[in-house]
Amino acid sequence: MVVEASINERVHLAVEAALDRFGAHDDELIPILSHVNHEIGYLPGQALEEIAHALKKPKSKVFTVASFYGMLSTIPVGKHVIRFCESAPCHVVGGRQVIAALKQALRINPGETSADGQWTLLAVSCLGICAVGPAFIVDDDVYGNVTPDQVSAILQKYQA
């Protein structure tokens, strides 16, 4: 029960902070959602409800935006999120082998979260760092020119 309360409190504080920073205006909806998503890792129903209330919008309008954008998530994600670029420039220079190595190391498929809640693997569209493909991002760290044999060393950095 205690843990539950603290999560609710954290979500509430994140929403308050976002509303303070951007103001409760329609055109700030995406920045507000991005902020809360960054703080909590995803957008829980409670956050959507509180934001909808503050912006005087139906919750469905907020949800429809939250579920549209790729960098926002309406479901919980792992402690670390890997965004692997699956677009053509990375694909033709060895991306296929890198995603295979990631799948093997984490034992999950793109779109899944590992059973221990440590990892979420996402295959995403172009990240804009194409000159150093194959590339992926772990949380906020960029890795470029990745070869399959580097994958386990990169993942180990986050195991602590």
Place this chain on the structure above:
Amino acid sequence: MKTTRSMVLVSGDTESLSKGADAIFSAFTDECSRLGLQDEIKVSWLSDAGRHDALPMAVVYPEATIYGPLGVNDVKTIVEEHLYKGRVVENLVAASHELSGRIAWLAARKGTLPAEKRVVLERAGIINPDEIQDYILHDGYSALGKALTSMQPAEVINEIDASGLKGRGGAGFPTGQKWRFVAKTPGQKKYVICNADESEPGTFKDRLVLEGDPHCIIEAMLIAGYAVGADEGYIYIRGEYALAQERIQKAISQALELGLLGKNIFNTDFSFDIHVHSGAGAYICGEETALIESIEGKRGEPRSRPPYPTTNGLWNKPTLVNNVETLANVPAIINHGSTWYRGIGTIKSPGTKVYTIMGNVNLTGLIEVPMGITLREVITIYARGMKNGRTFKLAQTGGSSGSIIPASLQDTPMDFESFSKAGVALGSGALLICDEDTCVVDLCKVLVNFFKNESCGKCNPCRIGNDRAYQILTNISEGVGTMQDLADLEHIEKYLYQMSNCGLGQTAGTPIRDTLAHFRAEVEAHIKLKVCPSGVCPMSGRKTH
């Protein structure tokens, strides 16, 4: 008085930072202080210089020696040998690249070698993007001054129109004409939007402008605002470009501080404010009406056009939407005049084009060259040939909505007219160069997968068509395709083009069209012989759809 004898510029772009440029920067400062050089040598940041083979790198001026790729341990040697004793550390110098450095400043070729010609990226990689003084020293904000104090708004538009500048976002619409549409629309409130939602796979040219020369975009937006009669602007930057957002924010506050942004700029009646709006991961928001919806806090679904944003844009007000690269041309055109601009490039496509080069070539990165050079020139000269001496098979231009260019078209001049005559598209300037190990079915599948994921879902042809095309291509790649599949793909391609609401759906079929037009035999080999000639496709014989 403090005189700076040398300058060390450390590359501070996203890629370099991910490879430890921070540590290299502090190592330079530490080493310089250790040897008492801190007053004579200035260590500063540099943005992308187009040398992706040598990151992280450091450039030592005035000699313009490029060191890279560097490790922290190399810094001590460079400081002791080069900065203290004046001897270039040859073994750390970046491999020679005949097109960077001084050659980049040569005038454009006239029938000879296509030397790089920089207009858009003139200052990127030369100045410190975090310092407005650096920009001003390089003629920054002089075009704005000229426009505000000596030109009428109509004259500014005429100059842009006369330059022949065309939109660099992919469509190639004449910029001057667009400005005139907005200027002519009556209304008290108008907006200028800079489209920096660069998400075409393989395209990162706009990021390099934003990260390397942010003030240039602010200046261009101000000029545009003055010309069309707007007093408010938005820069919509894709969510993934954190560093670009940071640099633009910083540039905006510096410009505000100096009165180059805000009220009564250059003591005139002209006032202008700029807001930064971050995207949240949606390719479709590069489409201008989807982008406007997104700024308004909605799903990024394109509106039906007409009406166009020039009359009914943001909050239903007349709105000018220009791409980053387009805007980056504006200050130079105002400063040097339309005649100067027309001297670069081809008659119908004046100016330069920034290309991002990637794929199976020896040198990847970006180049800015006059319009009209050929793919063969890009590969052999700028990209220094195919990797491992392999054979060029195809190039994919302009991200996913660009064309697949077979080797037979590699001598077609790359400008809007020649390309459309050859039935291919220049797109946004990405050049993905592939060798013989690339399978077209596999490539086409990846490209279609992109559209399948990025379709906003608003209209049926795009939502269903891309999904179905992906299933068909998957079956072909598994060796269970039929000849009927090819006919189906052709249908889907046609319907996507004819019936989709926006540019995404209309161009989504291009990879399918080009694959079937230029590489039909290879696709048929997958179906009739159950063989992937490049040995890439799984060909498992499993039908999944």
